[in-house]
Amino acid sequence: MLDPRSEIYPTIEYRPIQPSDLEALEKIHLALFPIRYEREFFLNVVSGHGIVSWGAVDTSRSDDRRDEIIGFVTTRMIAAKDSEIEDLFRYNSSRKDLTLVYILTLGVVDSYRNLGIASSLVREVVKYAASISNCRGVYLHVISYNQPAISFYKKMLFKLVRRLPMFYYIRGQHYDSYLFVYYVNGGRSPCSPLEIVTSFVVDFRAFVKMLVAKFWSKEDHCGPRWARCQESNTLLAPQSNKRIISGDSTRCHV
Numbered sequence: 001m002l003d004p005r006s007e008i009y010p011t012i013e014y015r016p017i018q019p020s021d022l023e024a025l026e027k028i029h030l031a032l033f034p035i036r037y038e039r040e041f042f043l044n045v046v047s048g049h050g051i052v053s054w055g056a057v058d059t060s061r062s063d064d065r066r067d068e069i070i071g072f073v074t075t076r077m078i079a080a081k082d083s084e085i086e087d088l089f090r091y092n093s094s095r096k097d098l099t100l101v102y103i104l105t106l107g108v109v110d111s112y113r114n115l116g117i118a119s120s121l122v123r124e125v126v127k128y129a130a131s132i133s134n135c136r137g138v139y140l141h142v143i144s145y146n147q148p149a150i151s152f153y154k155k156m157l158f159k160l161v162r163r164l165p166m167f168y169y170i171r172g173q174h175y176d177s178y179l180f181v182y183y184v185n186g187g188r189s190p191c192s193p194l195e196i197v198t199s200f201v202v203d204f205r206a207f208v209k210m211l212v213a214k215f216w217s218k219e220d221h222c223g224p225r226w227a228r229c230q231e232s233n234t235l236l237a238p239q240s241n242k243r244i245i246s247g248d249s250t251r252c253h254v
């Protein structure tokens with residue numbers, strides 16, 4: 001293991017967690033967390049079944065453990081409407097398909113702490129979330145007494161949005177939790193007067209568009225049909241063209 005007084009910094013690399021990490025991953029989780037995770041959780045992590053994760057390894061180790069996980073972050077995707085922070089995204093009510101990335105676990109082996117490893121892992125998560133166009137944030141819970149983790153997420157500019165009383169029940173005792181969010185892709189709820197006005201304008205435009213669309217479809221029933229067919233023709237993808245246009249053209253030729 002690392003000598004904390006050593007002047008030599010390890011070379012840390014980041015990679016997806018894989019089946020060969022199963023044992024090390026279970027061992028570190030057991031050592032770092034007060035909660036016991038089921039075997040199924042680890043199997044899902046290493047197989048990438050519904051879980052996206054990253055591991056950190058110290059490739060400067062001279063022994064045969066240079067590919068052994070010394071830090072990790074595990075996440076899963078959650079539909080914003082099924083999350084407990086749906087209300088933070090209500091202002092964007094026109095989108096029903098918004099998603100969030102939820103951090104399940106994050107940890108770094110004791111002797112590798114304060115080297116920026118967790119920061120790099122969380123940056124990977126944020127990058128991943130930002131690459132998904134309908135994703136609006138990364139969020140997580142931290143038990144209220146975990147000061148290192150609370151400081152860590154604040155330093156990473158996560159926003160503390162909620163305190164959840166008695167969220168955890170561990171060994172016969174209740175503990176509160178803090179809920180942190182990092183917004184991506186413009187997910188932040190509007191807070192300044194300018195942002196509120198902008199958000200109102202965006203919603204109003206969407207409302208007007210919807211009215212126009214409704215009005216247009218009414219017109220369409222009694223208006224000239226040929227125009228509509230022409231338009232569909234240009235908008236449809238070649239594959240679906242066949243099916244839909246044949247339906248449309250039947251109507252058009254009536």
Ligand SMILES: CC(C)(COP(=O)(O)OP(=O)(O)OC[C@H]1O[C@@H](n2cnc3c(N)ncnc32)[C@H](O)[C@@H]1OP(=O)(O)O)[C@@H](O)C(=O)NCCC(=O)NCCS
Nearest residue numbers: 032106107108113114115116117118119148149151152155
């Ligand atoms: C929280 C944790 C993941 C941080 O990992 P790390 O690799 O040491 O973090 P980094 O080096 O990237 O970031 C260091 C920052 O974390 C915070 N931090 C880390 N240890 C801390 C401590 N003992 N007290 C206060 N803040 C601490 C500080 O903000 C620090 O920045 P600073 O040095 O500028 O003050 C690590 O302490 C850990 O694995 N803890 C056990 C598992 C856990 O609690 N996970 C989080 C909940 S899921």
